[in-house]
Amino acid sequence: MLKLGLAVLTGLVLGAGAAAHAAPVNVLVSPAVVGEDNYPKLKAAFPKGVTGLPNLTYAVHPGYQPLKLDVYLPARPAKGKETPKPLVLYVHGGGWVGGTSRSAGAFADFPGTLAELASRGYVVASVNYRLSGEARFPAAIDDVRDAVIWLKGHAKEYGIDTRRTAIWGGSAGGQLAGLAAVECPTAATGKPDACVQSAVIWYGVFDFASMPRREAPGGSENAYLGCKLSDCPDVVAAASPIAHVDAKDPPTLLIFGSDDKTVPPDQSRAMAARLKAAGVQVQVMELPGLDHSFIGKTPADTKSGSLKAIQATFDFFDATVGRK
Numbered sequence: 001m002l003k004l005g006l007a008v009l010t011g012l013v014l015g016a017g018a019a020a021h022a023a024p025v026n027v028l029v030s031p032a033v034v035g036e037d038n039y040p041k042l043k044a045a046f047p048k049g050v051t052g053l054p055n056l057t058y059a060v061h062p063g064y065q066p067l068k069l070d071v072y073l074p075a076r077p078a079k080g081k082e083t084p085k086p087l088v089l090y091v092h093g094g095g096w097v098g099g100t101s102r103s104a105g106a107f108a109d110f111p112g113t114l115a116e117l118a119s120r121g122y123v124v125a126s127v128n129y130r131l132s133g134e135a136r137f138p139a140a141i142d143d144v145r146d147a148v149i150w151l152k153g154h155a156k157e158y159g160i161d162t163r164r165t166a167i168w169g170g171s172a173g174g175q176l177a178g179l180a181a182v183e184c185p186t187a188a189t190g191k192p193d194a195c196v197q198s199a200v201i202w203y204g205v206f207d208f209a210s211m212p213r214r215e216a217p218g219g220s221e222n223a224y225l226g227c228k229l230s231d232c233p234d235v236v237a238a239a240s241p242i243a244h245v246d247a248k249d250p251p252t253l254l255i256f257g258s259d260d261k262t263v264p265p266d267q268s269r270a271m272a273a274r275l276k277a278a279g280v281q282v283q284v285m286e287l288p289g290l291d292h293s294f295i296g297k298t299p300a301d302t303k304s305g306s307l308k309a310i311q312a313t314f315d316f317f318d319a320t321v322g323r324k
Helices: 002-021 110-119 139-153 172-182 220-225 233-239 265-277 299-320
Strands: 051-059 067-073 085-091 123-127 160-170 198-202 252-257 282-287
Touching: 051 139, 067 110, 067 139, 085 139, 085 172, 110 123, 110 299, 123 139, 139 160, 139 172, 160 172, 160 299, 172 198, 198 299, 220 233, 252 265, 252 299, 265 282, 282 299
Parallel strands: 085 123, 085 160, 160 198, 198 252, 252 282
Antiparallel strands: 051 067, 067 123
């Protein structure tokens, strides 16, 4: 009885195998190990003909998850009327410990906000970077620069005018955007660079040395820099945009709330003064009564301040890299 059971089982297994081989597996095999992500590119449709391309890999570092960004493309023009568009890269906030490329302040639909900017004739990208729990400074700023370089390297694919690039960030992302704006490492001959021609920064950190001392080991600034602010003056200076300002810096718009309790308003005021002293075109919008992220005392105040900030931001891009 046992032998009979084994025979029947063996027959069933062989039968299944024979059935499987009746329909050959049709897959592609490379002669070498394949490391890149070959998942089909996804697309999202936004109003006014804008197309979103989510989760594009712009850099890979061993030991880390692939770094990704989203791209928003304006409506495709009629054939023969295509012209390269200016690029705007958004850098999210979150204290260098959190946040995503798809959120900002009180904007309920930030991807929709970025798509609205794209509809005005821009290629817009929003970047994720390594957070302080993954890697210390300068990893995040290296990632932001890599994103700019990658996007410029794909200029033909996405219709980018590499001579008109803007960067935009808020809070921790404002620090990163500010540093990217005032520091442009020399690129190898013939290679895309990370330079930008316009910058908008919301309630950014510009001078770590003058930030309120938060000496707890888990403090966001300490975790980001990998040291206590009082113990590493060289790192503090390297990470502070205000320490790198010179006359070659791009036109800059600084927006912040007068009652910001997270990043002191004097951070933006001091940066504006330093830029002006260097002869850089700088505009300042100080929103009365608003806290960090343009949060007001009432929902109406928050909405009004946020809309003023976004309008000024879009208008500044139009004036500096956009519509001529």
